[in-house]
Amino acid sequence: MKFLKLFLLFFLFHNTFSQNKKVCFSIDDLPVVSYGNNDPDFNLQLTDKLMDGLKKYQVPAIGFVNEGKMYDSIGAVISYQGECLEKWISARMDLGNHTLRHKDYNTTEFKLYTDQILEGEEITKNLLYLFGKEIKYFRHPFLHVGATKERVDSLDLFLAMYGYTVAPVTIDNDDYLFANSYQKAINKADKVLAVKIGEEYIRYMEAKLLYYEKQSRALISRNISQILLIHASLLNADYVEKLAEMYAKNGYQFITMDEALEDSAYQTPITKFGKYGISWIDRWALSAGKKGEFFKGDPETPQYIADLSNQKD
Ligand SMILES: [Zn+2]
Secondary structure, rough: HHHHHHHHHHHHHHHHHOOOOOEEEEEEEEOOOOOOOOOOOOOOOOOHHHHHHHHHHHOEEEEEEEEEHHEEEOOOEHHHHHEEEHHHHHHOEEEOOOOOOOOOOOOOOHHHHHHHHHOOOOHHHHHHHHHOOOOOOEEEEEHOOOOOOOHHHHHHHHHHHHHOOEEOOOOOOHHHHHHHHHHHHHHHHHHHHHHHHHHHHHHHHHHHHHHHHHHHHHHHHOOOOOOEEEEEOOOOOOOHHHHHHHHHHHHHOOHHHHHHHHOOOHHOOOOOOOOOOOOOOHHHHHHOOOHHHHHHOOOOOOHHHHHHHHHOO
């Protein structure tokens, strides 16, 4: 009887604990990270697959758009690019601004950078409007928010003036290195290698998740509502289902960006600035004076993935 009670207690505790885990999936560089593949079918099918995987696990994701990819040389919207973006809206996903052409705030003058924020919102804004929604979130390319307090503050002020909220990231990772290697394997029709990379990717992403859970508990004494960053690549289209499955297996519920930002952790002050593009958990930790030791154990990208990604075709 005592055993049963203990078991029930454990079960209750375990369940409550698991149900508190929450993650928002944010997906950058829309419409598609195509590695130069301009075949409309490739882009459309990739987007369909990504949407299907997200819908299967009821993941209310947000995609961040680089509208500069959507215009042809005379400034008209490329029709399949527009269709890709419509698929996101039709699948009930949210969309945000990731600047027109993915400029780096560390090396771009303020006026040009902010012009590209406004020029980069037109298509997305109109599309959201048709579905009764408004554009709300901004994601900095490379997660470069400004290397000094002045640069950060002036951009934050600009964003607030135009109704934008910054979309932070807590689970930062090198998914783009895996995605580049994966696309190369697919281009060479090397299915064995592609599957190997895909499986390695899920293991790596689980290690990253566990690492940032640990960092969150160490810094904030609990596992906060996490925000994952991935990109709109073929790898993620093919593996988003497995990725969501892995998160679900770890006890996660999928939430929107609005819901994630309700977590008071996102009010943690940031007082240290640099040229880096890092997780917000790392920014808070640096601001709290944490040093090298605290950041130990961050999973690294396997060397062969980095090498494959760097290889010339
Ligand atoms: Zn990006």
